[in-house]
Amino acid sequence: MLNDADAQFAEALRADLPQAAFREVAPRYLEEPRGAYRGQAGLVLAPGSTEEVATILRAAGRARVPVVPYGGGTGLVGGQVLPEGPAPLLLSLERMTAIRATYPSENVLVAEAGAILETVQGAAEQAGRLFPLTLASQGSARIGGLLSTNAGGVNVLRYGNARELCLGLEAVLPDGSIWHGLKRLRKDNTGYDLRNLLIGAEGTLGVITAAALRLYPLPAATGAALMVVPSPAAALELLAMAGDVIGEGISAFELISGQGLRFLAETVPELRQPFADPPDWMVLVDLGLGPGRAPQDALEALFARGHEAGLVSDGLIAQSEAQRRDFWHIRETIPEANKRVGAIASHDISLPLSAIPDYIARASERLAQHGAYRINCFGHLGDGNLHFNAFPLPGEAKADRIAEKPQVQRIVHDLVHEMDGSISAEHGIGRLKAPDLERYGDPSKLAAMRAIKSALDPNGIMNPGAVLRAGPG
Amino acid sequence: MLNDADAQFAEALRADLPQAAFREVAPRYLEEPRGAYRGQAGLVLAPGSTEEVATILRAAGRARVPVVPYGGGTGLVGGQVLPEGPAPLLLSLERMTAIRATYPSENVLVAEAGAILETVQGAAEQAGRLFPLTLASQGSARIGGLLSTNAGGVNVLRYGNARELCLGLEAVLPDGSIWHGLKRLRKDNTGYDLRNLLIGAEGTLGVITAAALRLYPLPAATGAALMVVPSPAAALELLAMAGDVIGEGISAFELISGQGLRFLAETVPELRQPFADPPDWMVLVDLGLGPGRAPQDALEALFARGHEAGLVSDGLIAQSEAQRRDFWHIRETIPEANKRVGAIASHDISLPLSAIPDYIARASERLAQHGAYRINCFGHLGDGNLHFNAFPLPGEAKADRIAEKPQVQRIVHDLVHEMDGSISAEHGIGRLKAPDLERYGDPSKLAAMRAIKSALDPNGIMNPGAVLRAGPG
Numbered sequence: 001m002l003n004d005a006d007a008q009f010a011e012a013l014r015a016d017l018p019q020a021a022f023r024e025v026a027p028r029y030l031e032e033p034r035g036a037y038r039g040q041a042g043l044v045l046a047p048g049s050t051e052e053v054a055t056i057l058r059a060a061g062r063a064r065v066p067v068v069p070y071g072g073g074t075g076l077v078g079g080q081v082l083p084e085g086p087a088p089l090l091l092s093l094e095r096m097t098a099i100r101a102t103y104p105s106e107n108v109l110v111a112e113a114g115a116i117l118e119t120v121q122g123a124a125e126q127a128g129r130l131f132p133l134t135l136a137s138q139g140s141a142r143i144g145g146l147l148s149t150n151a152g153g154v155n156v157l158r159y160g161n162a163r164e165l166c167l168g169l170e171a172v173l174p175d176g177s178i179w180h181g182l183k184r185l186r187k188d189n190t191g192y193d194l195r196n197l198l199i200g201a202e203g204t205l206g207v208i209t210a211a212a213l214r215l216y217p218l219p220a221a222t223g224a225a226l227m228v229v230p231s232p233a234a235a236l237e238l239l240a241m242a243g244d245v246i247g248e249g250i251s252a253f254e255l256i257s258g259q260g261l262r263f264l265a266e267t268v269p270e271l272r273q274p275f276a277d278p279p280d281w282m283v284l285v286d287l288g289l290g291p292g293r294a295p296q297d298a299l300e301a302l303f304a305r306g307h308e309a310g311l312v313s314d315g316l317i318a319q320s321e322a323q324r325r326d327f328w329h330i331r332e333t334i335p336e337a338n339k340r341v342g343a344i345a346s347h348d349i350s351l352p353l354s355a356i357p358d359y360i361a362r363a364s365e366r367l368a369q370h371g372a373y374r375i376n377c378f379g380h381l382g383d384g385n386l387h388f389n390a391f392p393l394p395g396e397a398k399a400d401r402i403a404e405k406p407q408v409q410r411i412v413h414d415l416v417h418e419m420d421g422s423i424s425a426e427h428g429i430g431r432l433k434a435p436d437l438e439r440y441g442d443p444s445k446l447a448a449m450r451a452i453k454s455a456l457d458p459n460g461i462m463n464p465g466a467v468l469r470a471g472p473g
Numbered sequence: 474m475l476n477d478a479d480a481q482f483a484e485a486l487r488a489d490l491p492q493a494a495f496r497e498v499a500p501r502y503l504e505e506p507r508g509a510y511r512g513q514a515g516l517v518l519a520p521g522s523t524e525e526v527a528t529i530l531r532a533a534g535r536a537r538v539p540v541v542p543y544g545g546g547t548g549l550v551g552g553q554v555l556p557e558g559p560a561p562l563l564l565s566l567e568r569m570t571a572i573r574a575t576y577p578s579e580n581v582l583v584a585e586a587g588a589i590l591e592t593v594q595g596a597a598e599q600a601g602r603l604f605p606l607t608l609a610s611q612g613s614a615r616i617g618g619l620l621s622t623n624a625g626g627v628n629v630l631r632y633g634n635a636r637e638l639c640l641g642l643e644a645v646l647p648d649g650s651i652w653h654g655l656k657r658l659r660k661d662n663t664g665y666d667l668r669n670l671l672i673g674a675e676g677t678l679g680v681i682t683a684a685a686l687r688l689y690p691l692p693a694a695t696g697a698a699l700m701v702v703p704s705p706a707a708a709l710e711l712l713a714m715a716g717d718v719i720g721e722g723i724s725a726f727e728l729i730s731g732q733g734l735r736f737l738a739e740t741v742p743e744l745r746q747p748f749a750d751p752p753d754w755m756v757l758v759d760l761g762l763g764p765g766r767a768p769q770d771a772l773e774a775l776f777a778r779g780h781e782a783g784l785v786s787d788g789l790i791a792q793s794e795a796q797r798r799d800f801w802h803i804r805e806t807i808p809e810a811n812k813r814v815g816a817i818a819s820h821d822i823s824l825p826l827s828a829i830p831d832y833i834a835r836a837s838e839r840l841a842q843h844g845a846y847r848i849n850c851f852g853h854l855g856d857g858n859l860h861f862n863a864f865p866l867p868g869e870a871k872a873d874r875i876a877e878k879p880q881v882q883r884i885v886h887d888l889v890h891e892m893d894g895s896i897s898a899e900h901g902i903g904r905l906k907a908p909d910l911e912r913y914g915d916p917s918k919l920a921a922m923r924a925i926k927s928a929l930d931p932n933g934i935m936n937p938g939a940v941l942r943a944g945p946g
Contacts, residue, residue: 177917184825188895196669247763290720352657383659422661444650455928
């Protein structure tokens with residue numbers, strides 16, 4: 001059984017921690033972006049060093065107090081809020097924000113877990129390098145949380161998930177011991193892969209305190225195009241063609257639906273639409289090329305070949321960096337438009353690339369059998385990652401139809417499962433999807449996960465209820 | 474306590490397994506390439522399916538019989554041989570060799586664990602794709618073993634280790650349950666990363682039975698050059714310059730020493746040397762470029778800029794694929810020359826890139842203080858992975874000086890540890906380096922590894938003594 005992080009527990013810690021570590025239990029620590037959960041906390045601590053994190057975990061272990069690690073608070077699956085049970089100790093990394101070192105010749109940067117993604121991107125750029133992790137919440141998301149949730153974003157196609165961008169970790173394990181694993185090595189086969197076990201564990205196996213991150217050369221030139229395609233299947237053929245025509249250098253390949261463009265026109269009318277008539281489907285192709293190659297030429301070549309093959313009917317190639325940013329602004333404003341329209345159910349799914357057209361057709365059909373919805377299907381097509389979201393019809397209010405949410409999610413996720421996909425591509429499990437993981441997860445893997453959790457955190461203090469629920473469900 | 478895989482145990486299994494699964498205990502199963510260990514086995518089983526692997530592990534668990542998973546037998550650290558203790562069941566994957574499916578449009582291939590690397594490379598090429606894992610033993614190494622040891626090789630710089638080339642696994646866990654994790658997804662954040670935990674675990678946490686592997690586009694054009702450099706520091710500067718001049722597309726960047734070339738001249742005189750006078754240091758630069766770029770032009774540009782900056786004094790650019798293969802043949806024959814000369818001690822180390830010149834200087838100096846050696850330092854410089862090997866002087870026999878091996882290894886590894894490197898870059902820990910892991914490994918990580926091992930394999934049947942020794946050492 002776990003205990004509250006009560007006044008007595010806090011008092012006992014005062015001898016071991018500086019005053020600065022004790023924070024007010026402010027509302028911002030207890031909210032999450034989607035408003036689905038309201039957290040609680042008996043105590044908020046913001047340690048200033050790895051040793052202080054260790055001190056805190058040892059004390060929590062002795063007192064059997066639950067610990068919720070807290071980064072930027074931007075997670076979308078409730079991993080950062082503990083709504084019930086004993087009042088936890090919320091451990092915020094907000095004071096551990098240093099860029100400890102930059103090694104441009106090694107393409108490595110070492111950042112503390114509390115460093116904000118934008119700060120890391122900036123530090124890399126100052127060193128003439130690229131840290132490619134890019135996502136909507138980069139102004140507030142912190143490195144520790146991004147790694148703990150194995151964040152994705154728009155550049156996964158080329159550079160991989162957060163997991164692939166991490167060479168080494170420093171972390172405090174549930175027993176309060178410090179793992180000094182901040183290696184800057186490309187090859188290191190010395191025992192089990194603890195790094196990848198902590199990455200994506202959502203704070204349930206320990207607290208990441210610092211990371212050695214991979215940097216890349218800044219692309220010599222960037223470019224982008226919007227291309228109108230007749231169907232998702234054509235979009236996938238165009239992606240394969242882009243591989244042949246352009247080779248490496250495709251940084252992102254995003255699918256945008258007519259529904260998404262109509263939502264934009266409706267809710268963000270000041271945003272200038274690229275095509276007078278919103279096409280049913282289009283893709284945003286983004287390039288970052290090495291020396292000696294012009295992105296516009298490459299995109300024109302792709303357009304020409306795609307057009308000839310009947311894969312592209314219309315298109316726009318950015319003539320400037322400002323225009324490229326405009327294209328991205330369209331893509332990035334879709335989630336805001338969705339929010340304004342009000343989804344009945346949103347999803348973060350992935351599928352084997354070749355299954356995507358079939359999935360979109362079958363999922364749409366199954367949903368139509370269940371009820372009438374507007375579907376905005378968009379996302380990181382190059383990674384097989386779609387946000388397949390269902391909305392009420394025009395004139396209907398979200399509130400009138402929100403009761404359908406569980407059935408809609410069930411239909412969407414059941415088909416994902418049937419087609420060998422994932423019910424959480426980039427957002428993680430958190431508390432929101434813990435029941436889904438029990439339903440769809442491989443039983444043998446789930447048993448292994450529970451065994452690992454018990455082995456590393458026998459008292460169950462680390463972020464209880466996230467990823468794995470207490471009972472066997 | 475564990476028991477022998479004795480006749481009674483074998484007999485009991487006959488009811489559950491086909492006759493074809495029972496193999497003779499042939500000597501080839503008990504030998505390893507370096508001749509440092511001689512294994513034993515009470516029984517050799519070669520299951521024909523994943524279900525048969527599960528049957529075997531369940532029986533071994535009930536009878537507390539040790540299981541040694543066996544791939545191609547090419548490992549260099551004794552992970553595939555159990556020299557002492559109860560006679561194990563040797564579980565060979567040699568009959569599970571199918572390429573289950575190829576998905577060229579997804580850049581994915583699904584192979585069973587017993588598939589030989591060359592077969593997988595060939596299947597990928599037939600599908601118009603590249604499976605980039607490339608190493609000396611590719612004619613006999615099997616996918617399961619390559620993943621279990623997280624194999625490296627010459628293309629890591631560009632494509633990553635075996636770990637990075639695997640999207641999903643099917644495996645049998647120590648309790649005999651089957652994990653169906655053969656996903657073909659680029660993004661899947663559903664729980665702990667069991668895939669990466671099994672990769673590199675060297676058969677101590679379960680048996681990999683199949684893998685979904687990443688494929689890449691075949692490069693449109695390849696090229697190679699040998700460039701003479703004044704020092705390892707200059708070689709590293711040239712590597713950074715190559716990134717600026719050529720961008721992505723550098724597949725390998727190998728360091729070759731004058732000592733290696735002299736060993737070649739001595740022991741393989743029929744091999745034509747590229748330079749009349751063996752230079753002290755040279756690099757082999759290998760390129761695989763996308764469409765529209767000529768490797769020879771890129772290499773000439775690099776040579777010109779490197780020459781101007783004083784980083785390159787001489788060089789040869791391959792004028793044909795045959796000549797490119799000749800360059801690689803030089804690099805790949807160095808281990809054979811080393812074998813013929815006879816090393817006192819060989820090492821597989823990695824270091825942060827910027828530490829390499831300093832490491833080579835300091836390690837050479839420390840060894841010189843200890844005794845007189847010829848040092849052949851070569852390897853995958855682009856990955857920070859060196860083979861830093863010490864040889865007797867001309868006229869001396871290896872046997873006369875082999876007693877110095879432990880001290881030489883200690884000197885080399887101590888300095889690696891001091892400089893934040895790894896004592897096993899690509900070969901793994903096996904049985905050979907289990908004591909080194911205890912000496913140099915992070916205590917907190919080692920404790921976590923032991924906890925994970927106990928949790929997933931409570932009876933300790935899986936490859937006992939590999940990676941982790943029984944006692945706390």
